[in-house]
Structures are given as structure tokens and as C-alpha cells.
Amino acid sequence: xxxxxxxxxxxxxxxxxxxxxxxxxxxxxxxxxxxxxxxxxxxxxxxxxxxxxxxxxxxxxxxxxxxxxxxxxxxxxxxxxxxxxxxxxxxxxxxxxxxxxxxxxxxxxxxxxxxxxxxxxxxxxxxxxxxxxxxxxxxxxxxxxxxxxxxxxxxxxxxxxxxxxxxxxxxxxxxxxxxxxxxxxxxxxxxxxxxxxxxxxxxxxxxxxxxxxxxxxxxxxxxxxxxxxxxxxxxxxxxxxxx
Amino acid sequence: xxxxxxxxxxxxxxxxxxxxxxxxxxxxxxxxxxxxxxxxxxxxxxxxxxxxxxxxxxxxxxxxxxxxxxxxxxxxxxxxxxxxxxxxxxxxxxxxxxxxxxxxxxxxxxxxxxxxxxxxxxxxxxxxxxxxxxxxxxxxxxxxxxxxxxxxxxxxxxxxxxxxxxxxxxxxxxxxxxxxxxxxxxxxxxxxxxxxxxxxxxxxxxxxxxxxxxxxxxxxxx
Numbered sequence: 001x002x003x004x005x006x007x008x009x010x011x012x013x014x015x016x017x018x019x020x021x022x023x024x025x026x027x028x029x030x031x032x033x034x035x036x037x038x039x040x041x042x043x044x045x046x047x048x049x050x051x052x053x054x055x056x057x058x059x060x061x062x063x064x065x066x067x068x069x070x071x072x073x074x075x076x077x078x079x080x081x082x083x084x085x086x087x088x089x090x091x092x093x094x095x096x097x098x099x100x101x102x103x104x105x106x107x108x109x110x111x112x113x114x115x116x117x118x119x120x121x122x123x124x125x126x127x128x129x130x131x132x133x134x135x136x137x138x139x140x141x142x143x144x145x146x147x148x149x150x151x152x153x154x155x156x157x158x159x160x161x162x163x164x165x166x167x168x169x170x171x172x173x174x175x176x177x178x179x180x181x182x183x184x185x186x187x188x189x190x191x192x193x194x195x196x197x198x199x200x201x202x203x204x205x206x207x208x209x210x211x212x213x214x215x216x217x218x219x220x221x222x223x224x225x226x227x228x229x230x231x232x233x234x235x236x237x238x239x240x241x242x243x
Numbered sequence: 244x245x246x247x248x249x250x251x252x253x254x255x256x257x258x259x260x261x262x263x264x265x266x267x268x269x270x271x272x273x274x275x276x277x278x279x280x281x282x283x284x285x286x287x288x289x290x291x292x293x294x295x296x297x298x299x300x301x302x303x304x305x306x307x308x309x310x311x312x313x314x315x316x317x318x319x320x321x322x323x324x325x326x327x328x329x330x331x332x333x334x335x336x337x338x339x340x341x342x343x344x345x346x347x348x349x350x351x352x353x354x355x356x357x358x359x360x361x362x363x364x365x366x367x368x369x370x371x372x373x374x375x376x377x378x379x380x381x382x383x384x385x386x387x388x389x390x391x392x393x394x395x396x397x398x399x400x401x402x403x404x405x406x407x408x409x410x411x412x413x414x415x416x417x418x419x420x421x422x423x424x425x426x427x428x429x430x431x432x433x434x435x436x437x438x439x440x441x442x443x444x445x446x447x448x449x450x451x452x453x454x455x456x457x458x459x460x461x462x463x464x465x
Contacts, residue, residue: 069408210305
């Protein structure tokens with residue numbers, strides 16, 4: 001490795017440049033997760049509905065989106081996002097790059113969260129629902145006061161895990177022109193021709209954030225979880241976290 | 244008809260699909276071999292070997308795959324390491340190595356979980372019957388592990404097929420890349436991406452059904 005290529009990292013301007021990218025990366029992750037949660041919850045409940053006309057479309061949405069590469073969704077909204085919204089916002093509407101990225105990431109994340117939430121609800125013992133129905137609570141009341149408070153607690157580790165996946169996935173938005181952490185790094189190394197150094201620094205930043213979050217999610221064991229439920233949740237996490 | 248554009252550009256779409264399938268298949272084999280080796284390192288009785296395995300798993304799981312791909316494709320040649328002299332081969336092999344390294348970390352976690360899940364009594368019984376550490380591993384632990392890890396490995400395989408799309412960012416002309424080229428030539432983004440979507444679903448949905456079937460048949464509750 002040429003030693004002189006590290007010297008430039010003494011300049012605080014380079015770190016401000018990385019910092020701008022990091023802010024974009026974190027903003028994208030947080031906004032996407034916050035938007036995905038209500039959508040995921042709605043689709044999870046939809047999949048569990050006893051009405052077929054709700055259950056089937058919800059199942060199709062979740063299964064189809066989870067089976068697609070998240071990069072495909074991001075690139076699609078990057079290219080087509082503006083014209084999709086023109087009928088609503090007028091012919092001059094340009095979808096900002098950031099929001100195209102958020103759309104792609106949230107669409108995918110909402111399907112994954114729906115699966116996590118559904119698994120959490122299904123792993124609760126049926127007796128819980130039956131008892132509250134027998135006590136005279138309606139279906140929405142049973143969900144609101146009995147099932148969801150327990151199920152959501154069960155899901156906290158899986159959701160934290162999903163957050164690390166979203167942070168990793170935000171690195172894909174550089175392909176549609178959002179200046180996230182990786183994209184800022186790429187700008188630096190095309191200028192200074194030092195991809196090794198820059199990519200090592202970028203990888204380290206992602207690593208520190210994701211490692212801390214994944215360690216936290218392992219430590220979090222809320223509520224009493226059966227062994228079977230835990231196995232089911234980890235298997236779910238695997239499919240969606242590697243992506 | 245949706246997807247008809249695939250027959251206007253068959254070389255791009257079906258050639259891309261073929262590259263996606265190749266990269267998935269080779270990547271999966273690589274990930275399984277590497278992951279199993281790392282899992283064995285992680286249950287090794289020698290502490291430094293365990294540490295190396297753990298460091299590998301944590302590093303590759305907690306950094307984005309694209310960063311790893313860029314490193315393999317741009318960084319290594321600067322260090323004088325190229326996978327092939329031909330540019331196309333170099334990119335494809337870099338993508339293959341990236342797939343194997345990244346998913347290998349996930350495979351390692353699954354296989355390790357399977358190995359640790361084997362009843363300690365069985366291992367102790369095998370050792371006291373005079374089997375060596377290696378024999379116990381081969382004859383007792385691994386066969387038991389195999390059954391328990393098949394469904395989760397199936398889920399990693401699905402993730403891998405989807406993640407091959409990231410290879411398009413370093414220039415592998417896979418399915419997603421084909422859709423992007425067709426879009427830039429025809430401006431028919433809707434059709435091009437719908438076609439790519441259908442072709443990806445044709446790969447991942449059947450795979451998902453197989454994995455679900457295996458999950459039900461092989462369910463092991465310990």
C-alpha cells in the first residue's frame with residue numbers, strides 16, 4: 001500500500017464529507033423504518049384476517065415483495081419514481097432522489113416487517129386470544145390490548161436486526177444518485193485514486209454501527225419466549241437479514 | 244402481454260437471467276463450503292481458531308455486500324491481485340467471491356447453531372466409546388446437524404439469489420443490468436422492470452415453496 005494515500009485523512013474536510021454521507025445514510029434508514037412499520041403492521045393484520053378479499057391481496061403483496069431484490073425496487077423508483085407521481089402532483093413534478101430511495105427501501109422493509117409481526121402474533125399461544133374473546137372483548141380490542149402488546153415485545157430483537165439490514169441496504173441508494181456514506185466514499189476515491197483506504201474506512205463505519213445494533217438486539221430478551229418461537233423468529237431473520 | 248419485451252431483447256434478458264442463475268449456483272456452493280469450514284472453526288477447541296472464525300462472521304455480516312464487492316473489484320487489483328486478466332472474467336469472479344464471502348458468514352452461523360444444538364450427551368457418549376474428536380464430529384455431530392440446518396440454509400439461498408442483483412453495480416450483466424440497459428435504450432422502464440421482476444419471481448418463488456415444504460417436513464424442535 002502506498003503510504004502517502006493515508007495522509008489526506010488528516011484533513012477534517014474529508015471527515016465532514018464522510019459525515020454528510022453518514023447523515024444521509026442514517027436519515028434514510030430511520031425514515032424508511034418509521035414509514036414501513038405502520039404499513040407492515042397493516043399487512044400483517046391483513047394476512048391474518050378471516051376475510052379472503054383482505055387476506056389474499058395482503059399475502060400476495062408480502063410474498064411478492066419479499067421475493068424481489070431490494071436493489072431492483074430502488075433502481076425502479078430511481079428511474080420511474082417521478083413519472084409515477086406526475087398524475088397527482090402535476091407534469092413538472094420531480095421525485096427527489098432521497099425519497100425515491102426511501103420508497104424502494106420502505107416497500108421492501110414493510111413486507112419484511114409484516115412477516116416478522118405476523119410470526120410474532122402466531123407464536124403467541126392461542127389461549128390468549130380465546131380467553132380474551134370469551135371475556136367479551138371484540139377482535140380489535142383483543143388485538144389492541146392482549147395480542148399486540150405481547151407480540152410486539154417478542155419481536156423487538158428481530159426488528160432491531162432488521163434495522164441493521166436496512167442500514168446495510170441504504171448503501172444501494174448510491175446507484176440512483178443519493179449521496180450516502182458509500183457514495184461519498186466513491187466520490188473521494190475517484191478523486192484521489194485510493195479505493196482501498198476509503199473502502200476500509202467506509203466498511204469500518206458501517207461495521208461499528210451494525211455491530212453495536214446487532215449486539216444490542218441479541219442482548220434484548222423481552223418477555224418469556226418459548227424455544228419454538230425463538231427458532232421460528234431466527235429463521236425468519238436469516239432470510240431477510242442476509243438480503 | 245407483460246414480459247413481451249424479453250423476446251425483443253432475448254440476449255440481454257435471458258443472457259442476464261443465465262448469469263444470475265450461474266452466479267447464484269456458484270455463490271451458493273462457495274458459501275456452503277466456506278460457511279461450513281468457518282462453523283467448524285467456531286466450535287474448535289482451540290481458542291485462537293474460534294476467534295478468527297468469529298471475527299470473519301462479524302465482519303462480513305455487519306458490512307454491506309456492495310462495499311465488499313467494490314473492494315474485491317477495485318481494491319484488490321491495486322494490490323496486484325486480480326481474479327482473471329480478462330476484465331469480464333475478473334468482474335464475474337469478484338462477484339462470485341463476494342457472494343461466497345458474504346453469505347458464507349450467514350451459513351457459518353446456521354451450521355454453528357446446528358452443531359451446538361446436538362445433544363451434549365450424544366457427543367460425550369461418542370467420546371467415551373473411544374471415537375476421536377474428528378470422528379465424533381464426522382460420524383455424530385455433522386449428520387445430526389445436516390437435518391436441522393436444511394430449512395435455514397434454504398432461506399439463505401433465496402437471499403443469495405436476490406443479492407446477486409448487487410453484482411450489477413460492479414458491471415456484471417445480470418438480470419437487473421439487462422433491465423437497466425433495455426430501459427436506457429427504449430425508455431420503456433415499466434415493461435423492462437416488470438419483465439425483470441417476473442423473471443426474479445420465477446426464480447425465488449419456486450425456491451421459497453421448496454424451502455417451506457422442507458421446513459414442514461424436517462421440522463426439528465429441540
